[in-house]
Amino acid sequence: MALKVALLGCGVVGSQVIRLMHEQADDLAARIGAPLEVAGVAVRRMGRRRDTDVDPALFTTDAEALVTRDDVDIVVEVIGGIEPARSLILAAMNSGKSVVSANKALLAEDGATIHAAAKANNADLYYEAAVAGAIPLLRPLRESLAGDHVHRVLGIVNGTTNYILDKMDSSGASFSDALEEAQALGYAEADPTADVEGFDAAAKAAILAGIAFHSRVTAADVHREGITEITAADVASAKAMGYVIKLLAICSRSDDGRSFGVRVHPAMIPRTHPLAGVREAYNAVFVEARSAGQLMFYGAGAGGAPTASAVLGDLVAVGRNRLAGTRGPEESTYADLGAHAMGETVTRYHVSLDVADKPGVLARVADMFAKQDVSIQTVRQEGHGDDAQLVLVTHRASDAALSATIEGLREMDIVRDVVSVMRVEGEDAS
Amino acid sequence: MALKVALLGCGVVGSQVIRLMHEQADDLAARIGAPLEVAGVAVRRMGRRRDTDVDPALFTTDAEALVTRDDVDIVVEVIGGIEPARSLILAAMNSGKSVVSANKALLAEDGATIHAAAKANNADLYYEAAVAGAIPLLRPLRESLAGDHVHRVLGIVNGTTNYILDKMDSSGASFSDALEEAQALGYAEADPTADVEGFDAAAKAAILAGIAFHSRVTAADVHREGITEITAADVASAKAMGYVIKLLAICSRSDDGRSFGVRVHPAMIPRTHPLAGVREAYNAVFVEARSAGQLMFYGAGAGGAPTASAVLGDLVAVGRNRLAGTRGPEESTYADLGAHAMGETVTRYHVSLDVADKPGVLARVADMFAKQDVSIQTVRQEGHGDDAQLVLVTHRASDAALSATIEGLREMDIVRDVVSVMRVEGEDAS
Numbered sequence: 001m002a003l004k005v006a007l008l009g010c011g012v013v014g015s016q017v018i019r020l021m022h023e024q025a026d027d028l029a030a031r032i033g034a035p036l037e038v039a040g041v042a043v044r045r046m047g048r049r050r051d052t053d054v055d056p057a058l059f060t061t062d063a064e065a066l067v068t069r070d071d072v073d074i075v076v077e078v079i080g081g082i083e084p085a086r087s088l089i090l091a092a093m094n095s096g097k098s099v100v101s102a103n104k105a106l107l108a109e110d111g112a113t114i115h116a117a118a119k120a121n122n123a124d125l126y127y128e129a130a131v132a133g134a135i136p137l138l139r140p141l142r143e144s145l146a147g148d149h150v151h152r153v154l155g156i157v158n159g160t161t162n163y164i165l166d167k168m169d170s171s172g173a174s175f176s177d178a179l180e181e182a183q184a185l186g187y188a189e190a191d192p193t194a195d196v197e198g199f200d201a202a203a204k205a206a207i208l209a210g211i212a213f214h215s216r217v218t219a220a221d222v223h224r225e226g227i228t229e230i231t232a233a234d235v236a237s238a239k240a241m242g243y244v245i246k247l248l249a250i251c252s253r254s255d256d257g258r259s260f261g262v263r264v265h266p267a268m269i270p271r272t273h274p275l276a277g278v279r280e281a282y283n284a285v286f287v288e289a290r291s292a293g294q295l296m297f298y299g300a301g302a303g304g305a306p307t308a309s310a311v312l313g314d315l316v317a318v319g320r321n322r323l324a325g326t327r328g329p330e331e332s333t334y335a336d337l338g339a340h341a342m343g344e345t346v347t348r349y350h351v352s353l354d355v356a357d358k359p360g361v362l363a364r365v366a367d368m369f370a371k372q373d374v375s376i377q378t379v380r381q382e383g384h385g386d387d388a389q390l391v392l393v394t395h396r397a398s399d400a401a402l403s404a405t406i407e408g409l410r411e412m413d414i415v416r417d418v419v420s421v422m423r424v425e426g427e428d429a430s
Numbered sequence: 431m432a433l434k435v436a437l438l439g440c441g442v443v444g445s446q447v448i449r450l451m452h453e454q455a456d457d458l459a460a461r462i463g464a465p466l467e468v469a470g471v472a473v474r475r476m477g478r479r480r481d482t483d484v485d486p487a488l489f490t491t492d493a494e495a496l497v498t499r500d501d502v503d504i505v506v507e508v509i510g511g512i513e514p515a516r517s518l519i520l521a522a523m524n525s526g527k528s529v530v531s532a533n534k535a536l537l538a539e540d541g542a543t544i545h546a547a548a549k550a551n552n553a554d555l556y557y558e559a560a561v562a563g564a565i566p567l568l569r570p571l572r573e574s575l576a577g578d579h580v581h582r583v584l585g586i587v588n589g590t591t592n593y594i595l596d597k598m599d600s601s602g603a604s605f606s607d608a609l610e611e612a613q614a615l616g617y618a619e620a621d622p623t624a625d626v627e628g629f630d631a632a633a634k635a636a637i638l639a640g641i642a643f644h645s646r647v648t649a650a651d652v653h654r655e656g657i658t659e660i661t662a663a664d665v666a667s668a669k670a671m672g673y674v675i676k677l678l679a680i681c682s683r684s685d686d687g688r689s690f691g692v693r694v695h696p697a698m699i700p701r702t703h704p705l706a707g708v709r710e711a712y713n714a715v716f717v718e719a720r721s722a723g724q725l726m727f728y729g730a731g732a733g734g735a736p737t738a739s740a741v742l743g744d745l746v747a748v749g750r751n752r753l754a755g756t757r758g759p760e761e762s763t764y765a766d767l768g769a770h771a772m773g774e775t776v777t778r779y780h781v782s783l784d785v786a787d788k789p790g791v792l793a794r795v796a797d798m799f800a801k802q803d804v805s806i807q808t809v810r811q812e813g814h815g816d817d818a819q820l821v822l823v824t825h826r827a828s829d830a831a832l833s834a835t836i837e838g839l840r841e842m843d844i845v846r847d848v849v850s851v852m853r854v855e856g857e858d859a860s
Contacts, residue, residue: 016721020577020721024577024579027579027644027765028577030644030762030764030765031576031577031644031762031764128574134578134719134721134722134723134725135722135725136566136569136570136574136575136725139566139569139570139573139574140566140569140570140574143566143569143743143746143747144558144566144569144570144740144743145566145739145743146461146742146743146746146747147450147454147458147461147738147739147741147742147743147744147745147746148564148739148742148743149454149457214457214460214461274704274707274728277704277707289564289739290735290739291446291450291564291735291736291738291739291742292564292565292729292730292735292736292739292740293564293729293730293735293736294729294730295564295565295566295727295728295729296726296727296728296729297725297726297727297728298704298725298726298727298728299722299723299724299725299726300722300723300724305720305721305722305723306721306722306723308577308721309575309577309578309719309721309722310574310722311577312576312577312578312721313573313574313575313576313577313578314577315577316573316576316577317573317576320759324756324757325756326754326755326756327754329750332460332461334460334461335457335460
């Protein structure tokens with residue numbers, strides 16, 4: 001008896017899922033214990049030329065009828081976005097289907113509702129493809145590290161922004177030129193907002209934090225800054241100091257373990273750090289756990305075939321569970337930790353100031369940092385006269401203290417401009 | 431109702447498993463759905479001072495009685511070696527227990543028997559800790575990549591040899607000095623044979639190949655060469671050419687997909703390759719799959735706490751399965767591929783020859799390579815007169831062709847000595 005699979009969406013990922021289901025049919029059947037069969041493919045409009053060899057009779061625009069059809073066992077949702085994805089997933093679960101989804105936005109916005117429906121219906125919900133494409137990350141976090149205590153998850157989880165920042169770093173291009181190139185090559189969408197403003201990475205960070213800390217985390221818990229304001233000068237200045245700028249997603253427990261912070265923002269990391277070597281649209285994620293120590297996962301974070309690989313891995317798991325009459329691990333939120341405010345985040349900072357070139361300036365600037373208890377690690381003067389800039393790197397300090405320092409600096413007559421403030425990550429120095 | 435766990439072994443790993451079961455008792459109970467309880471700990475001799483806070487009454491020397499005790503649910507085997515581990519695991523399964531093991535030697539030697547017993551008794555068998563310590567590798571290969579087609583697994587899976595080779599590379603030390611240092615620091619055992627001769631890596635390679643290729647693979651299928659003959663001169667020569675020598679485990683499908691090769695041997699890799707940056711006792715493994723592309727997993731490959739992390743992850747999975755009345759994925763050997771002979775392996779080679787310094791030598795040497803259809807990529811003469819050495823790097827060729835070439839070279843009067851032959855991996859150039 002074949003397991004019947006309904007697909008929602010037949011775009012870049014969906015068409016690859018269908019192709020691989022056909023090409024690898026024998027292997028998938030052997031691994032699951034029963035063949036998979038495409039029961040139907042829901043699309044928005046009929047008649048578009050599609051890059052698949054699916055029997056045209058399988059296409060339908062009535063997604064709701066498809067996901068509730070009696071003969072369907074598993075629903076694969078690869079349309080993305082909140083609606084109609086959420087309603088369709090809920091309808092599928094309420095009629096006893098298991099679900100494989102790649103929908104990071106929905107899981108980060110309203111994972112609670114979806115997980116509750118899965119539980120209520122004793123249905124499976126798998127979504128490895130939602131974070132970091134083909135890189136096995138959610139399953140290792142949820143299962144392999146189930147006996148460990150995760151302190152921190154830190155990584156590059158958005159390929160588009162990594163491609164742009166990598167181009168800026170390697171060629172000296174401006175943000176807009178690098179974005180244009182990424183768009184021309186298909187790495188960035190026509191409307192790049194979700195990527196360049198960090199929404200995509202923030203959704204992934206919320207999902208990672210929820211699993212890592214066994215708590216409920218939504219996109220609203222994530223402090224989010226994009227990369228649109230990174231200039232060629234920022235990149236060049238970082239380069240000159242031995243750093244590279246990356247858009248990082250960071251989920252970290254507070255020192256007392258009672259809360260966590262989740263943030264997505266550009267940061268400077270040392271060029272010697274393994275994440276600095278992550279080029280083009282690749283993704284890489286560090287996981288730091290009490291017993292396991294530091295682990296790294298690296299690979300293609302997006303693209304049709306890599307994402308389809310993750311979807312199919314989930315499909316095999318769901319298929320096996322279905323045949324065995326069981327289901328995979330459900331959502332784990334027992335720890336019920338809360339996100340702390342961004343102000344409580346502790347890290348290091350790189351600050352560039354445009355200052356008046358007269359005696360005593362450094363002392364007064366240093367005093368402003370000291371007043372907020374922000375300790376300075378290095379300070380360097382660049383240029384002279386009207387071009388004088390002070391470049392400071394701090395020891396670890398809270399975001400609140402640093403913000404107060406910056407506010408104070410802006411009000412000083414000797415500080416003509418706060419040119420840039422960037423967090424520094426990936427160094428052990430405190 | 432608590433799940434009762436019997437431990438076989440209380441050494442470096444076992445004592446950490448016990449410690450973490452106590453320290454993380456609440457978390458483990460929440461994640462499993464029931465608390466874990468240590469039912470007993472089998473040791474070889476009573477009375478030794480042990481680094482645990484286990485109630486002394488739980489220790490026993492009667493391992494067989496412990497694993498068959500009615501109240502025991504799960505057996506954790508961390509004694510290693512073939513016997514008595516195999517008999518105890520079989521006895522445990524035959525009396526309905528699930529098993530978590532870290533025993534790479536046993537699984538590579540006789541995994542078939544253990545897996546058959548697991549299946550016959552509907553028992554779980556998990557062994558993530560057997561390969562690459564805390565790095566989630568077996569679960570991602572078996573589950574996350576279950577919908578993909580793995581071409582190749584290539585990596586550093588033995589921390590001891592990586593520590594020794596890293597020391598040789600960074601300090602110019604000889605093999606024996608680096609080994610001595612590794613022993614002094616606890617990275618190598620008093621009898622280092624299993625590590626330095628590649629037995630440990632070969633067992634891991636067999637396990638990885640079996641899972642990656644859905645076939646039965648044993649240690650006997652693995653071509654194995656250790657690092658004891660690597661000299662400081664080899665390391666220096668590799669360094670001068672921009673390479674570093676690593677002990678690699680490589681599992682690869684043949685081009686026609688009908689067989690595979692598994693091998694463990696030292697190889698030169700470019701210093702720009704990510705594996706070149708794996709220092710000290712760390713492990714890192716690349717997995718290349720048709721749809722996922724290239725993935726890398728990195729972390730601590732050994733040590734008490736990291737290995738215990740992997741054991742506990744499995745313990746949580748087994749505990750959940752037990753409560754749900756189900757079991758995890760069983761051994762998958764349906765593809766039933768066979769290992770091809772080492773001679774069929776195709777790779778590149780670095781060959782150093784001590785040759786007579788007279789005209790026509792290069793032409794005659796090149797001719798010997800050509801006769802075996804081994805194409806030369808670069809050739810370089812080092813030194814002059816009596817010290818003249820020819821250093822050649824080949825394009826991809828079969829191991830059989832290269833061996834025949836070397837045999838032919840040895841018989842040439844102008845070749846005074848074949849100084850070294852080393853495989854070159856991690857380059858795309860063909």
